[in-house]
Amino acid sequence: MKFLSERPNTLLFIPDNCPHGEQRTTHLCIAAHQDDVEIMAYAPIAECYDCGQKHFMAVTLTDGGGSPRTGRFACCTDEEMIRLRMREQQKAAELGRYCALAMMGHTSNAVKGGDPAVTEELAELLLQTRPQFLYTHNLADKHDTHVATALRTVEALRLIQSDYRPERVYMMEVWRGLDWLCEEDKALFDTSPRPQLAADLLDVFESQIEGGKSYRSAALGRRIANATFFESHRVDGGSSLSYGLDATDFVYSPQTPQEFIGQCIARFREDVLSRLERLSR
Template sequence: MKTTVHIHPQHTKESACQKTNHLAIVAHQDDAEIIGYSGIQQCYLKESDWFSSITLTNGSGASRGGRYANLSDTQLSAIRQSEQIKAAQIGDYAFCIQWDISSKELKEQMEFFACELSQQLATSRPDTIYTHCPTDKHSTHRVVCEVVITAIRKIMQSDHHYKPTIYGVEVWGSLDWVPKEFLVELDCSPMANLEQALIGIYDSQIDGNKGYDKAVLGRRMANATFNSSHNSDSARSLNLAIELTPLLSDQSLTISSFLAPILEAFSMQTLAHFNNEK
């Protein structure tokens, strides 16, 4: 499988893997910057911590507009990969790996690519992993979540001491509906300039009347503002996530079974006020 690999100039490929303790595993170029920013800024500010990313598809099927409207899939993919490397340079990532496969290939060979991913993760074993939430509206995002869970489970079967924390973070569809007891708030407040620069580098996605740069930052601000109706904001910017670690601790647990109590709690919470309607 063809991959594009960028390594921080301070590292070798081996040391980049060994030093990485925050890793985003995502579907498309720009997803790591959307879901992983709390880890990016933490590592940027702390010399001993390193953030890295793995992008599982080549982004060739993205919508396009503006000056990118007439590009072929191959041309768009090359530009998106270049933008991802620029983001990795701005964000000071230890490594950035991009797979050159389509969303269709990933969906059709999930088990194969889960094995490929587990081999790539074998040398890094990051403490904290960010990926897509299983309730995401984008089908490729949901597939990536499944592939990531399967890959980490494979590693844990042979290494029982490896117990990472994994977050499923919102992208297509907010997680503000999730009951508080299941919700994780990832603080994205520090370094607003870095936050803006990272998402703004993806001109190929923004130029076609898709305002990802404003939408991502706006959602984070809205999450912080609407987090509590009776208290002052405790953060400027928040990503919302569901912790997926129970899916690693209990490998017999299906994603459907994992989501069931969250959906039940939401239903009960929502209907409680109306239960005495006449």
């Protein structure tokens, strides 16, 4: 991927050194930052982990330079922070047996500002990797860079010809869970396999944990809560669950992002209000 060598802080990393290893990709996650992939897409990571036919690739759009830092990382410069976060993400790729990792090294402002280069590079990456399943942030996330990443991904998907598009596109949970979605809008992802791997993948991001934020407990805890509170009378299924929103039909339609997520919110609103209506005296 040519563009990856043309800018600083970019990297295409193939953990097993397979030539053109990224072309094996079947499951692709496009995330804003280092560690977002491991929070939102553990289910496909685990699905591909030990399967010769399925291959997981991670993409991070931003360089991680502006990330918060405390403790022993408090004195790191932006440049040092970028190097550190790149190393952590590479470690996760090795640990999770990803077929490839692309770090695209954009600034958060370029992603949020809609720099056309971001969208064009994503479209190029999608054409070169041709994933069957795609995962990105959800449009109701509360982190601007996450939502902007989802928007740039949708733009890129709409640029490429239908023959080359992924079969399914899912929007996943990071800085806002999707528990609020109506049950019929939820796509369920079983995150219960290999619990040690799930924890280890979150533990590699030391620079993020140092500030006292326990992303490991938070991410693992949310998955357990999702499974427990999914349906009051359901007892079967996984003990750990991630929620996603199937955005395939939206992505390949002329619908605006506001219309798409607005309809999900309207169904949620209707669900809450109609229950109150039914139970009020």
